[in-house]
Amino acid sequence: MMSLFKTLFSEKCPECKKTLVTDKTAFMNSIVKKSCPDNHYQKEYHPALETYVESNHVS
Numbered sequence: 001m002m003s004l005f006k007t008l009f010s011e012k013c014p015e016c017k018k019t020l021v022t023d024k025t026a027f028m029n030s031i032v033k034k035s036c037p038d039n040h041y042q043k044e045y046h047p048a049l050e051t052y053v054e055s056n057h058v059s
Contacts, residue, residue: 015040015056 013036020034035042042058
């Protein structure tokens with residue numbers, strides 16, 4: 001049952017299908033960054049704006 005929840009709620013890279021990794025950010029910086037281990041894709045959440053910013057082919 002728990003593995004089903006893990007697969008439903010884990011975010012994946014649209015290109016390689018690997019699970020996105022959360023980058024460590026500063027304590028006072030509330031932006032949450034998740035990226036593909038191979039740098040194909042990055043997703044940032046900005047809570048003040050309540051928006052997601054997605055980008056492909058991150059350097």
